[in-house]
Amino acid sequence: MYKLVAVDLDGTLLTSSRQLSDETIDAVKYAKSKGVKIVLCTGRPLIGIKDLLKKLNLEDPGDYAITFNGALIQDISKNEAIYHVFLDKNDIKNIYIFSLLNNLHMHFYDTNTLYTPNTNISKWTISEAFNCNIPIQYTNIEDIGENFFCSKAMIIDDPEKLDINENKIKSNFGDNYTVIRSSPHFYEILNKQTDKAQGLNKLANYLNLKQEEIIAIGDHENDLSMIKYAGLGVAMGNALDSVKEIADEITLSNDENGVAYIIKKYI
Numbered sequence: 001m002y003k004l005v006a007v008d009l010d011g012t013l014l015t016s017s018r019q020l021s022d023e024t025i026d027a028v029k030y031a032k033s034k035g036v037k038i039v040l041c042t043g044r045p046l047i048g049i050k051d052l053l054k055k056l057n058l059e060d061p062g063d064y065a066i067t068f069n070g071a072l073i074q075d076i077s078k079n080e081a082i083y084h085v086f087l088d089k090n091d092i093k094n095i096y097i098f099s100l101l102n103n104l105h106m107h108f109y110d111t112n113t114l115y116t117p118n119t120n121i122s123k124w125t126i127s128e129a130f131n132c133n134i135p136i137q138y139t140n141i142e143d144i145g146e147n148f149f150c151s152k153a154m155i156i157d158d159p160e161k162l163d164i165n166e167n168k169i170k171s172n173f174g175d176n177y178t179v180i181r182s183s184p185h186f187y188e189i190l191n192k193q194t195d196k197a198q199g200l201n202k203l204a205n206y207l208n209l210k211q212e213e214i215i216a217i218g219d220h221e222n223d224l225s226m227i228k229y230a231g232l233g234v235a236m237g238n239a240l241d242s243v244k245e246i247a248d249e250i251t252l253s254n255d256e257n258g259v260a261y262i263i264k265k266y267i
Contacts, residue, residue, distance in 0.1 A: 048132030070199025197225035
């Protein structure tokens with residue numbers, strides 16, 4: 001019996017127009033009524049999914065969210081962290097220097113703010129702030145406090161520029177960090193102990209759940225780890241081929257209520 005369903009957002013739970021369908025909302029509420037935990041597992045911060053949690057009725061005691069691609073697990077009703085791994089000032093500085101040397105933009109997060117050290121702010125930073133409903137703040141790298149905790153950093157730019165620099169990014173950061181290309185214009189750099197599988201494993205241990213009791217559903221590179229980890233790993237019909245190849249099952253697309261289909265089939 002499955003007791004927890006971990007669900008990615010963009011390209012998975014949300015339609016191509018970034019909406020929640022009525023069928024998906026009903027399926028999530030049904031699963032919760034049966035005692036199954038529905039856990040949004042996303043690269044976004046909690047502030048960026050608050051409206052979705054409200055629509056899905058996932059704000060009660062016992063509801064949790066995994067944010068920043070596994071770096072932070074939060075008890076939603078208490079707004080408390082039960083797990084958090086992060087980057088420090090030196091990490092941020094190294095990523096920033098790399099971005100300057102390669103003529104790329106970057107930005108980084110704490111739990112509630114998106115920071116940019118770029119005076120020529122990237123359109124992708126503005127887009128990210130809008131989509132996540134999070135404030136942007138310019139900050140000089142040298143002004144960051146020694147005790148600053150960064151949930152994740154991102155190298156951001158036009159897809160063509162990231163394509164050209166892809167091998168450099170991986171070779172510079174791959175050994176010491178988790179490096180994920182979560183979209184054509186984003187490379188996410190996180191603490192080495194961070195990915196969706198590690199976050200999901202921490203939450204499962206916290207809740208005394210077994211891997212075989214978990215379903216994970218996703219569509220992109222940052223979902224690979226949790227789809228491999230879960231007892232039932234599900235790729236969306238619109239998922240990358242690399243995600244479909246490792247999944248136990250392929251569901252319908254995000255515009256065909258693929259998450260609702262899996263919940264109805266297994267819950």
